Amino acid sequence: MGATLVLLCLLHVLQSPTVHSVCDVSQKFSFYMDGRFYRQYLKQHDVRDVRNWGSLSELDLSNVNLLVLTGGDRRIPYDKEAVARIDAFMESGGVVLVMADGLKGPVPVSSLLDRHGAVLTDKRAVSPPTGVGELQGRDIAFRGGSALELKEGWAPLILDAKGAVVLAERVVGNGVLVVGSRGLFGHKPDASDPINDHWVGSLLVERASRLQIDPKLPHRRTWAEDSRMAGPLKLEFHDGTEKFADGILEVYEDVRPHLLAITGVEPAPGMIQRMLILPTGGGGFSSGVCIAIGAWWGGFPEKRYPMVELVSHEAGHSWVLPHPEPVWNEPIATWFGIEVGRRMNMPEAQAALERQLRKARRHDPDLDGIDPMDPEAHRDLVWGKSYFVFEELERLHGPGAMAKYFQAKRKNVSPDRPDYTMDDCVAVWSLAVGENLFPWFRSLAFDVDRSRTDLPSP
Ligand SMILES: [Zn+2]
Numbered sequence: 001m002g003a004t005l006v007l008l009c010l011l012h013v014l015q016s017p018t019v020h021s022v023c024d025v026s027q028k029f030s031f032y033m034d035g036r037f038y039r040q041y042l043k044q045h046d047v048r049d050v051r052n053w054g055s056l057s058e059l060d061l062s063n064v065n066l067l068v069l070t071g072g073d074r075r076i077p078y079d080k081e082a083v084a085r086i087d088a089f090m091e092s093g094g095v096v097l098v099m100a101d102g103l104k105g106p107v108p109v110s111s112l113l114d115r116h117g118a119v120l121t122d123k124r125a126v127s128p129p130t131g132v133g134e135l136q137g138r139d140i141a142f143r144g145g146s147a148l149e150l151k152e153g154w155a156p157l158i159l160d161a162k163g164a165v166v167l168a169e170r171v172v173g174n175g176v177l178v179v180g181s182r183g184l185f186g187h188k189p190d191a192s193d194p195i196n197d198h199w200v201g202s203l204l205v206e207r208a209s210r211l212q213i214d215p216k217l218p219h220r221r222t223w224a225e226d227s228r229m230a231g232p233l234k235l236e237f238h239d240g241t242e243k244f245a246d247g248i249l250e251v252y253e254d255v256r257p258h259l260l261a262i263t264g265v266e267p268a269p270g271m272i273q274r275m276l277i278l279p280t281g282g283g284g285f286s287s288g289v290c291i292a293i294g295a296w297w298g299g300f301p302e303k304r305y306p307m308v309e310l311v312s313h314e315a316g317h318s319w320v321l322p323h324p325e326p327v328w329n330e331p332i333a334t335w336f337g338i339e340v341g342r343r344m345n346m347p348e349a350q351a352a353l354e355r356q357l358r359k360a361r362r363h364d365p366d367l368d369g370i371d372p373m374d375p376e377a378h379r380d381l382v383w384g385k386s387y388f389v390f391e392e393l394e395r396l397h398g399p400g401a402m403a404k405y406f407q408a409k410r411k412n413v414s415p416d417r418p419d420y421t422m423d424d425c426v427a428v429w430s431l432a433v434g435e436n437l438f439p440w441f442r443s444l445a446f447d448v449d450r451s452r453t454d455l456p457s458p
Pocket of ligand 1: 314317330
């Protein structure tokens with residue numbers, strides 16, 4: 001009974017948020033894409049959160065009262081329409097949090113802050129910081145960053161050791177603009193550290209809930225709004241990433257025939273239908289159906305090989321599904337990229353391979369001593385040894401050993417098989433090359449056993 005009541009109350013809270021927040025990942029993609037900011041700072045309050053992946057200039061803020069922005073990336077300036085939309089949102093009562101620093105030079109969000117008399121300086125704030133006003137006496141964690149320079153109308157909330165402002169707010173119309181150094185919020189590369197969670201959420205929610213939203217109306221993620229079909233592939237982007245989309249599509253189109261040749265098969269059925277361009281230099285991800293590519297990865301478009309490797313890697317995941325490779329799911333995807341690069345006569349590809357082999361040999365000089373399946377095995381060993389195995393299989397059983405493997409995998413491993421172990425993997429390799437490879441893998445220290453798989457022998 002008691003538990004039921006508690007549950008009902010919880011459901012009530014979940015159904016009636018007082019705050020609809022949007023965390024923007026359109027100006028610069030970040031780990032906040034997965035709702036991390038919400039989980040760290042807003043979850044314990046009555047908040048429903050979504051992310052914005054589309055152009056800010058087209059974001060529907062009509063039933064939103066909190067918008068969370070970061071500094072952005074210089075390759076995607078804020079356009080006038082975006083700034084006007086955010087200003088109108090604040091005028092109507094919305095709250096905007098900007099987490100940004102000026103230490104590395106100007107950032108795009110400055111075009112919004114300028115209009116309200118706030119400058120992200122290049123001067124480093126000095127620890128320890130102290131709270132003022134409602135944050136007086138609170139513990140303030142600060143991971144470093146720049147101080148603010150503010151015109152009149154601003155109320156400081158946190159000062160550094162020398163009295164420079166690190167967090168401040170000002171009223172804009174019926175709403176509020178809150179600006180703080182990035183170092184006051186999760187600051188690890190993956191933003192996994194919820195620093196200052198004892199005050200950030202309540203400060204934002206208290207201000208945002210002054211503007212009423214209708215909790216009964218849906219609050220949905222906004223996706224990148226532009227797309228076009230490129231053959232069977234749907235290319236997705238927004239106004240800021242559009243200029244990178246064609247170049248990355250061209251790389252995909254160059255890479256695809258090589259992936260077909262290397263794997264000897266088409267992507268798994270239903271896979272790789274969409275390619276999303278992300279505003280980042282920080283890599284990409286794949287869901288199999290959708291691959292997402294960081295637009296300026298490795299210095300693209302000036303430098304091309306890193307993009308060839310990345311696109312091959314993310315696309316490659318769509319070839320191995322529904323059964324990801326044990327041990328070398330990630331290495332095999334990058335090896336596809338290296339192999340594509342070699343086939344395209346890019347010298348960086350062979351260099352990337354040799355670099356990783358050297359790193360692995362530091363742990364296991366002849367690459368026959370350490371089992372890469374051992375959870376203690378070093379990452380460099382796992383990657384380098386995986387490359388070594390692929391190269392050796394090609395040398396001993398090629399040409400086209402990898403293609404024979406994937407053809408055998410498609411033929412012998414049904415999509416609904418519950419799992420795919422390393423024993424299964426070696427059994428498939430054996431079928432592919434027509435020879436029992438269990439002894440060979442064991443000679444390289446892999447703990448594999450013919451008797452642990454039900455797949456047929458060659
Ligand atoms: Zn991957």
